[in-house]
Amino acid sequence: MDKTPVVVAVNGSPHMGAGNTGMMLAMIGAELQRLGLGLEIIHLTDHRVEYCVGCGHCLERGRCWIPDDHAAVVERLLAADAVVLASPVYFFHVTAQMKAFLDRSLALGHKPRPTWKPGLAVSVSAGSGETAVAAYLEGMLRVYGAFPVGSLTALATVPGGFMGKEAVEARAADLARDLARAVRERRRYPATETDLRYYTFMSALVRDNHDTVMKDDFDHWEKLGLNRGFEAYVQQTRTATAPADPAVREGWLKEMRAEYAARRSRGAARPPRPDSNAPPPATCREILRSMPAAFDRTAAEGLKAAYEFRVSGEESFTAHLAIADGACTYAEGPAARPGLVINTPAGVWLAIARGELDGQTAFMNGSYTAEGDLALLFKLKTLFR
DSSP: OOOOOEEEEEEOOTTGGGSHHHHHHHHHHHHHHHTTOEEEEEEGGGSOOOOOOOOOHHHHHSSOOOOSSHHHHHHHHHHSSEEEEEEEOBTTBOOHHHHHHHHTTHHHHTSOOSOOEEEEEEEEESSSSHHHHHHHHHHHGGGGTEEEEEEEEEEBSSTTOBTTHHHHHHHHHHHHHHHHHHHHHTOOOOOOHHHHHHHHHHHHHHHHTTTTTTHHHHHHHHHHTGGGOHHHHHTOOOOOSSOOOHHHHHHHHHHHHHHHHHHHHHOSOOOOOOOTTSOOOOSHHHHHHHGGGGBOGGGGTTOOEEEEEEEETTSOEEEEEEEETTEEEEEESOOSSOSEEEEEEHHHHHHHHTTSSOHHHHHHTTSSEEEEOHHHHHHHHHHBO
16 A cells, blocks of 8 residues: 655644644645545744854765754654745744754755755745745755645634634645645646756856865756756756747747838738627638628738638538639639648637637647748738738
8 A cells, every 4th residue: 555645844843733734734734634545733832953164075975963852853844745944923933943954954955956856935924025935945845855835824823823724724735735736647847947046056066066065966967967958957857838930930030120121111000890790700711701891902902812712521622712803703613723722620710810819829739721922921911911
């Protein structure tokens, strides 16, 4: 039988479970228990954690020399399936107990963990600073190999006196469910700019000092292969939904430049739009038949081309639009020599014509396909209003 996943929370409040921070952790714990996860709460006031003296020993040797309870608490966090960092706001920051604990974790601060487990930040204030403290704690989660699923914040002036307690409880339950799902599904959240900034700064710092005070840190990065790049650090890769087609981009740029040139040559005036009171076409065939009425002959100067439409789905037919001598005509059936063939489901082209779907986006994600001169595809938007 699989072991019960354990979430480990560090509570920096000197009031332990009797304070508002402890009550917020209890809200999270109740939902986690219902979902089959355990919550272990470590109250820092129960442990002896000395202040950091800034000696740099942990950077050189990879661990702090001070013999107290800090290392044991850190081991619990590193072994946990998820991490919660919780602190009330004391004079616009975390408590002294939490700050001492985090400062003493410097040895891990330059050593990204090979795990990406979920975490939460919890903070409460009497009226100022809880969101900033929660954001700070979210950033510190990475020290213990976690990424933020979210943060639970609240306003409360006396123990249990939450502003909107029901909303705080509901938010706690939501976050607990998100945390539980991330644990059970080993779910990752997308990399963020915070990850990129951390990686960029820390990788340069470690490389620049690898032969002096950060030798142990550098060896850690080398062992995990983190110096291979940002993708190795976040364990996510850059992918695209569709391969980039240079011809598509070049066609788009060509048509965009042509459109700007046409605007300059004829000024800002545009031909009047079709009667806006007329009922919109209800079928794809009606849309194509109405396109000559929306044709902008000034945008088609010197153009001679045929657009063939092969429509499928709710409607199934082939038709084409012929453009020549500043005029556009519609005809049923295929074109003799089409410059561009558009294969589209009827519903897709209807959505594009109605402005419900962007034509270029629909093309890029494969909602419809086009064969032939792609510059003609990008010219459609200027040819037909």
